[in-house]
Amino acid sequence: MSSLQTFAGKQDFIFRQLLEYKSFTYTYLLADIDSGEAVLIDPVIETVDRDVKLINDMGLKLLYGVNTHVHADHITGTGKLKEKIPTCKSVISKVGKAKADIHLNHGDKIKFGKHELEARSTPGHTNGCMTYVWHEKGLAFTGDAVLIRGCGRTDFQEGDSSTLFDSVHKQIFSLPQDYKLYPAHDYTGQTSTTVAEETKFNPRLSKPKEEFVQIMKNLNLPYPKQIDKALPANLLCGIQPE
Amino acid sequence: MSSLQTFAGKQDFIFRQLLEYKSFTYTYLLADIDSGEAVLIDPVIETVDRDVKLINDMGLKLLYGVNTHVHADHITGTGKLKEKIPTCKSVISKVGKAKADIHLNHGDKIKFGKHELEARSTPGHTNGCMTYVWHEKGLAFTGDAVLIRGCGRTDFQEGDSSTLFDSVHKQIFSLPQDYKLYPAHDYTGQTSTTVAEETKFNPRLSKPKEEFVQIMKNLNLPYPKQIDKALPANLLCGIQPE
Ligand SMILES: [Fe+2]
Ligand SMILES: [Fe+2]
Numbered sequence: 001m002s003s004l005q006t007f008a009g010k011q012d013f014i015f016r017q018l019l020e021y022k023s024f025t026y027t028y029l030l031a032d033i034d035s036g037e038a039v040l041i042d043p044v045i046e047t048v049d050r051d052v053k054l055i056n057d058m059g060l061k062l063l064y065g066v067n068t069h070v071h072a073d074h075i076t077g078t079g080k081l082k083e084k085i086p087t088c089k090s091v092i093s094k095v096g097k098a099k100a101d102i103h104l105n106h107g108d109k110i111k112f113g114k115h116e117l118e119a120r121s122t123p124g125h126t127n128g129c130m131t132y133v134w135h136e137k138g139l140a141f142t143g144d145a146v147l148i149r150g151c152g153r154t155d156f157q158e159g160d161s162s163t164l165f166d167s168v169h170k171q172i173f174s175l176p177q178d179y180k181l182y183p184a185h186d187y188t189g190q191t192s193t194t195v196a197e198e199t200k201f202n203p204r205l206s207k208p209k210e211e212f213v214q215i216m217k218n219l220n221l222p223y224p225k226q227i228d229k230a231l232p233a234n235l236l237c238g239i240q241p242e
Numbered sequence: 243m244s245s246l247q248t249f250a251g252k253q254d255f256i257f258r259q260l261l262e263y264k265s266f267t268y269t270y271l272l273a274d275i276d277s278g279e280a281v282l283i284d285p286v287i288e289t290v291d292r293d294v295k296l297i298n299d300m301g302l303k304l305l306y307g308v309n310t311h312v313h314a315d316h317i318t319g320t321g322k323l324k325e326k327i328p329t330c331k332s333v334i335s336k337v338g339k340a341k342a343d344i345h346l347n348h349g350d351k352i353k354f355g356k357h358e359l360e361a362r363s364t365p366g367h368t369n370g371c372m373t374y375v376w377h378e379k380g381l382a383f384t385g386d387a388v389l390i391r392g393c394g395r396t397d398f399q400e401g402d403s404s405t406l407f408d409s410v411h412k413q414i415f416s417l418p419q420d421y422k423l424y425p426a427h428d429y430t431g432q433t434s435t436t437v438a439e440e441t442k443f444n445p446r447l448s449k450p451k452e453e454f455v456q457i458m459k460n461l462n463l464p465y466p467k468q469i470d471k472a473l474p475a476n477l478l479c480g481i482q483p484e
Contacts, residue, residue: 001419001420003438005420006419006420006436006437006438006439007420007436007438007439008420009380009381009420009421009422009436010379010380010420010422016432016433016434017433017434018431018432018433019431019433020431021263021431047431050430050431050432054432057439057442057443058439137252138251138252139251177243177248178243178247178248178249178250178251178252179251180251180252188292189260189261189262189263189289189292190258190260190292190296191258191259191260191261191433192258192259194248194249194250194251195248196245196248196249197248197249197299197300200299201299
């Protein structure tokens with residue numbers, strides 16, 4: 001048994017969910033056990049050292065640091081990741097206008113080893129939000145579009161609740177019912193969900209569109225704490241200008 | 243496709259890792275997709291309502307609330323769980339002398355649907371620590387015996403580093419290299435590991451026994467914050483005496 005196979009457990013791919021406790025962000029490490037090629041989704045600047053240590057311990061070749069969107073609540077780790085692993089390329093949607101090595105359009109693929117993720121444009125929380133679907137494994141990384149029993153805010157940063165509703169229903173809830181969904185955040189201590197559960201139990205997104213728009217209008221959330229620092233930094237790939 | 247199958251994703255069992263942010267505790271929900279019979283490992287009193295909602299949403303029949311050991315850092319949720327779901331039985335090792343409906347010895351099995359967990363006695367952090375092994379799926383729930391790149395403390399509550407070392411090497415590191423390990427806590431934001439990784443990379447438990455004992459002796463950790471409240475409560479199954 002190769003060591004990469006042992007790190008994968010009984011599965012034929014490495015999958016690790018990692019979390020950052022300050023912003024409640026989930027980072028995902030995916031890797032192919034034959035080539036060792038890997039992808040890191042939504043790294044956070046504070047936890048890049050932890051992630052790089054894990055990647056190096058396992059002997060993985062990190063190809064891409066991928067953002068689901070321009071985050072308002074934390075500084076992306078992709079800039080620091082590229083300093084630590086110079087062969088790694090940063091990836092984000094073209095629409096978000098953030099600096100990155102690779103800009104994705106709806107339908108583009110991210111390949112690592114024999115695997116690929118499909119980028120689906122799911123605007124509404126921000127214009128550039130992408131959901132990454134791993135069809136072969138029946139998983140999707142939904143960023144802030146679908147959270148577990150919740151969804152991303154639509155009251156700042158180009159947010160639009162009507163657009164978000166359409167994105168979720170056309171691009172995510174239309175996936176097979178048993179697809180697992182992995183969000184960018186969770187504030188209740190849950191780590192994953194499925195299309196089946198969110199279509200049934202999501203207290204916002206399971207409602208008709210008009211009701212959803214009303215719910216989102218009435219949330220009255222406070223302005224996010226880190227947004228003024230995080231947004232400009234993330235547009236520059238997380239590298240703070242001197 | 244049955245709704246329980248959709249909640250399981252592409253797997254043939256339901257598995258959810260849940261976390262409690264105050265004590266950094268992981269709770270695990272396991273369920274059989276044919277019968278709906280379920281087990282909850284290491285529930286925390288503060289998050290029982292969340293867990294019961296998830297169990298009820300999915301329509302599961304919770305048979306057991308299982309503790310890996312008498313916790314010092316949080317109050318177990320098994321008492322409250324039994325109030326909310328009266329058919330649920332609390333389970334813990336016989337050695338720990340805590341109140342529970344079912345007391346396990348080394349080698350005993352916990353059955354739910356067509357599945358079973360093997361209880362392995364892994365003392366050292368406490369005398370009554372149990373590791374629960376799900377051989378069919380290649381998983382083990384290690385409590386505080388093995389943490390990700392760490393281990394439970396051995397400086398209070400009957401702790402003994404030499405005993406812990408022997409437990410881990412005989413009962414956990416002897417499992418197949420590709421078994422996934424799920425601990426009771428993680429303070430670094432990691433969610434799982436494997437036997438392969440901990441035998442190679444655990445900075446304490448990968449060392450020879452004498453060195454491990456020295457490392458544990460020199461940790462000099464502060465006395466745990468919640469221990470004076472949590473320990474007596476947990477010995478009574480988490481139900482506070484009036
Ligand atoms: Fe966001
Ligand atoms: Fe403990």
